[in-house]
Amino acid sequence: MNKFWSLDDIVIVTSIFEEYLKWLERVSNKILETDLTYINPDKYEFYHSQIQYLGFIVQWGYLTIPEKARPILDYPILRNLKQLHRFQRMSS
Numbered sequence: 288m289n290k291f292w293s294l295d296d297i298v299i300v301t302s303i304f305e306e307y308l309k310w311l312e313r314v315s316n317k318i319l320e321t322d323l324t325y326i327n328p329d330k331y332e333f334y335h336s337q338i339q340y341l342g343f344i345v346q347w348g349y350l351t352i353p354e355k356a357r358p359i360l361d362y363p364i365l366r367n368l369k370q371l372h373r374f375q376r377m378s379s
Contacts, residue, residue, distance in 0.1 A: 298340055307334075
């Protein structure tokens with residue numbers, strides 16, 4: 288019986304394009320060395336200066352997605368320790 292492995296969401300982030308190309312080659316070589324038998328070329332995306340990934344915008348570091356941060360930004364100002372503790376429990 289054949290095994291089919293799928294690989295999703297490899298993100299390579301560098302600040303220098305030449306370094307990106309080196310890492311892309313290293314990752315590609317590692318993939319070829321594995322038993323990975325199926326890669327969907329329709330899902331390839333290369334050379335983006337910014338991507339949305341796991342709730343963040345990755346761009347020379349990472350930024351929060353504004354609509355995901357909105358509930359925190361709109362939260363009322365905390366006036367005492369009880370409110371602070373409630374807020375901390377909500378976010379953990």
